[in-house]
Amino acid sequence: MFDTLGDKLQATLADVLLEADVNFKVVKGFTDSVKERALGADVVGQLNPGQQVVKIVSDELTELLGGAARDLAFASRPPTVVVMAGLQGSGKTTATAKLARYLREQRNSSVAVAACDVRRPAAVEQLIKVGAQAGATVYEQGTDADPVKIAAWAHDQAVSEGKDVLIIDTGGRLHVDQELMAELAAINKAVKPHDVLLVVDAMTGQDAVAVAEQFAEVTNFDGVVMTKLDGDARGGAALSVKAITGKPILFASTGEKLDQFERFHPDRMAQRILGMGDVMTLVEKAQDAYDDERAAELERKLRKQEFGLDDFLEQMRQVRRLGPLQSLLGMIPGLGNELRGVKIDEADFDRLQAIILSMTPEERRHPELIKGSRRIRIARGSGTNVQAVKALIKQFEQMRKVMRQVAQGRMPDLGALMRGAR
Amino acid sequence: MAREWSELFILDGGAPAPAASEPEERRVGRFRRLRENLRKTRQALTSEIRSTLFEDLSEETWERLEEALIYADVGAATTAKVVEQLEREATAGTLTGGEALTDRLVQLLAEIARTGDDRIDIRPHPTVILVAGVNGTGKTTTIGKLAWHLRQELDRSVVIGAADTFRAAGIEQLQVWAERAGADFVARSAGADPGAVAYDAIEAGRRDGADVVIIDTAGRLHTQHDLMAELEKVHRVISKQIPDAPHETLLTVDATTGQNGLRQARLFSEAVSVSGLVLTKLDGTAKGGIALAIAHELGIPVKLIGVGEQLEDLRPFEPAEFAHALLEA
Numbered sequence: 001m002f003d004t005l006g007d008k009l010q011a012t013l014a015d016v017l018l019e020a021d022v023n024f025k026v027v028k029g030f031t032d033s034v035k036e037r038a039l040g041a042d043v044v045g046q047l048n049p050g051q052q053v054v055k056i057v058s059d060e061l062t063e064l065l066g067g068a069a070r071d072l073a074f075a076s077r078p079p080t081v082v083v084m085a086g087l088q089g090s091g092k093t094t095a096t097a098k099l100a101r102y103l104r105e106q107r108n109s110s111v112a113v114a115a116c117d118v119r120r121p122a123a124v125e126q127l128i129k130v131g132a133q134a135g136a137t138v139y140e141q142g143t144d145a146d147p148v149k150i151a152a153w154a155h156d157q158a159v160s161e162g163k164d165v166l167i168i169d170t171g172g173r174l175h176v177d178q179e180l181m182a183e184l185a186a187i188n189k190a191v192k193p194h195d196v197l198l199v200v201d202a203m204t205g206q207d208a209v210a211v212a213e214q215f216a217e218v219t220n221f222d223g224v225v226m227t228k229l230d231g232d233a234r235g236g237a238a239l240s241v242k243a244i245t246g247k248p249i250l251f252a253s254t255g256e257k258l259d260q261f262e263r264f265h266p267d268r269m270a271q272r273i274l275g276m277g278d279v280m281t282l283v284e285k286a287q288d289a290y291d292d293e294r295a296a297e298l299e300r301k302l303r304k305q306e307f308g309l310d311d312f313l314e315q316m317r318q319v320r321r322l323g324p325l326q327s328l329l330g331m332i333p334g335l336g337n338e339l340r341g342v343k344i345d346e347a348d349f350d351r352l353q354a355i356i357l358s359m360t361p362e363e364r365r366h367p368e369l370i371k372g373s374r375r376i377r378i379a380r381g382s383g384t385n386v387q388a389v390k391a392l393i394k395q396f397e398q399m400r401k402v403m404r405q406v407a408q409g410r411m412p413d414l415g416a417l418m419r420g421a422r
Numbered sequence: 423m424a425r426e427w428s429e430l431f432i433l434d435g436g437a438p439a440p441a442a443s444e445p446e447e448r449r450v451g452r453f454r455r456l457r458e459n460l461r462k463t464r465q466a467l468t469s470e471i472r473s474t475l476f477e478d479l480s481e482e483t484w485e486r487l488e489e490a491l492i493y494a495d496v497g498a499a500t501t502a503k504v505v506e507q508l509e510r511e512a513t514a515g516t517l518t519g520g521e522a523l524t525d526r527l528v529q530l531l532a533e534i535a536r537t538g539d540d541r542i543d544i545r546p547h548p549t550v551i552l553v554a555g556v557n558g559t560g561k562t563t564t565i566g567k568l569a570w571h572l573r574q575e576l577d578r579s580v581v582i583g584a585a586d587t588f589r590a591a592g593i594e595q596l597q598v599w600a601e602r603a604g605a606d607f608v609a610r611s612a613g614a615d616p617g618a619v620a621y622d623a624i625e626a627g628r629r630d631g632a633d634v635v636i637i638d639t640a641g642r643l644h645t646q647h648d649l650m651a652e653l654e655k656v657h658r659v660i661s662k663q664i665p666d667a668p669h670e671t672l673l674t675v676d677a678t679t680g681q682n683g684l685r686q687a688r689l690f691s692e693a694v695s696v697s698g699l700v701l702t703k704l705d706g707t708a709k710g711g712i713a714l715a716i717a718h719e720l721g722i723p724v725k726l727i728g729v730g731e732q733l734e735d736l737r738p739f740e741p742a743e744f745a746h747a748l749l750e751a
Binding site: 019020024087088120122123125126129130174175176201203204205208210211228230232233236237256 | 489492493494495497498556557558559560562589590591592594595596597598599643644645646676677678679680681682683685686703705706707708709711712731
């Protein structure tokens with residue numbers, strides 16, 4: 001029976017990851033290890049197998065995506081030289097300017113950028129503009145010079161002008177274009193970069209692996225910049241590239257503006273790849289396979305009103321652990337539209353928590369006790385008001401209804417829940 | 423087997439205006455790369471699919487076929503449909519032998535790819551073509567190539583409107599392409615209202631009796647509501663000027679795009695009713711299978727494919743050829 005559950009989970013997880021564009025090979029390896037861990041943890045015997053599975057999956061994903069965030073390798077003697085490489089349209093020029101701005105802001109570095117994309121029309125003009133916006137010195141020689149020579153010249157300039165960092169923007173190239181890949185290798189040879197960064201579009205599909213493998217072979221790149229993360233792509237390419245090449249993902253580019261650039265957070269990416277909608281599917285699958293007896297017990301508990309506010313609080317904490325609520329909601333299929341423009345206030349959760357913690361254990365188990373003076377005491381204790389306490393109890397009743405549905409193996413109506421929470 | 427340009431376009435009076443005929447030698451040079459690609463495709467098919475995949479049918483056969491399609495970014499739903507159908511026919515005994523199965527597979531894939539009207543009607547004067555898409559998918563490059571082909575193959579006069587006023591140096595980039603293609607170019611300054619640029623371009627096209635007006639737009643993510651609203655506005659401005667326009671709204675989709683391509687196509691279509699796709703960057707190793715999913719689920723046909731950085735590297739889409747290439751190892 002455990003094996004059946006394992007296979008079922010594995011298949012569901014594989015679907016989830018493929019839908020997120022994680023490469024096929026990577027999916028196989030990953031789901032194998034999750035299955036092993038899930039079975040080892042004896043998930044089935046737990047009170048809440050769905051959340052257990054989700055935790056195992058997201059822990060594994062986070063670990064595979066890179067553990068703790070990493071930084072650039074800075075040169076002991078400046079300038080630190082960074083080469084940006086990638087396919088056409090992945091966002092190299094924009095990422096070059098963003099990184100320049102980021103280093104100026106974060107490290108107070110003097111930064112220069114070099115325009116070595118001489119092939120795409122107006123790429124040099126683009127870098128001149130965005131480089132200036134980023135507060136970087138732009139080294140360029142127009143479009144007639146050889147990119148390798150421009151890079152070497154820019155390096156000399158950076159040394160003589162005492163720049164802390166030189167970022168070299170290169171032209172987009174296909175990983176199968178031998179001539180251009182050789183040119184990239186020549187640029188690296190000329191400037192001996194401390195970091196070569198591969199720029200990868202978050203929307204990339206299965207091909208991400210072929211691209212990363214080729215660029216790794218030619219440039220032995222040191223890290224990855226994921227771009228266009230402000231879209232709704234699940235970004236499985238991040239996992240593929242990391243798993244296949246072992247190179248860390250350093251930065252995430254999250255918008256059109258130059259300051260929308262940040263250190264990469266593996267935990268957030270893991271949640272994004274999983275997707276809230278799919279997390280619910282996983283929960284449901286695990287719940288499906290849930291021991292009937294235990295389900296019946298939970299149901300009995302719910303029916304007998306033994307599901308108290310302590311359990312409610314625990315549920316809320318579980319949900320919050322999954323990530324910022326606003327972005328989670330956006331990822332729920334079918335819910336995105338409905339909730340567009342609805343602002344979810346994270347502080348609301350802190351308030352709810354404060355209210356619950358101001359109750360006695362007895363009150364938490366039996367919220368129906370909370371009337372009149374008890375309500376006033378709780379409101380005072382939590383620094384809220386009576387209306388807020390009332391609203392919470394109402395919300396709890398709704399949550400209890402949802403829990404009952406889950407216990408019966410049905411999907412909770414999340415939309416209704418959120419509308420109730422507003 | 424590839425479609426000719428004249429087959430892609432719907433023209434006045436049936437036969438296309440013959441372009442100045444070019445020396446055979448150049449023609450051979452131009453299509454050399456494509457022919458080589460096709461030959462590679464066929465060889466790969468012969469060695470990969472025909473000899474091994476359908477050798478003896480088992481559960482593994484279908485799994486491997488699923489893998490191949492997933493690898494090509496076709497997506498779960500469309501893959502399942504194709505594999506189920508083929509498996510059903512094979513089990514029913516209507517198909518026997520590797521060759522018959524391969525042919526049927528290619529046929530099934532091509533049928534899905536062939537959806538709606540996959541031609542471009544350029545009979546209106548001027549025909550207005552709006553080009554939209556996510557950042558970095560190749561809008562500007564596509565417009566340059568399309569203008570060049572309209573001039574070279576069909577002897578049409580083209581005006582290009584630079585309504586991408588957002589991207590730094592976006593106007594300059596398009597201007598270079600317009601010059602290469604021999605098209606007239608209409609622009610305002612950076613940061614100008616895109617709708618106003620579209621308006622100007624169409625006015626210029628009407629005034630000068632141009633055959634085709636192509637409007638470039640800024641790259642935008644389909645999730646950016648304000649930018650999608652701006653695109654809708656450009657569309658409205660065009661429709662006000664010429665009621666049936668834009669006669670063609672092309673969405674560029676990068677062949678390396680994964681399952682998010684479906685979302686892109688859906689949301690762009692909701693905003694400006696996309697009439698066709700341009701599948702770009704097919705010269706890499708990506709197969710562009712997402713186009714099949716888009717055709718299957720949204721009924722939007724691919725009309726053009728981009729296969730390189732040169733002016734001639736834009737081709738009319740050919741479903742059977744695409745289907746073959748999807749299965750290439």
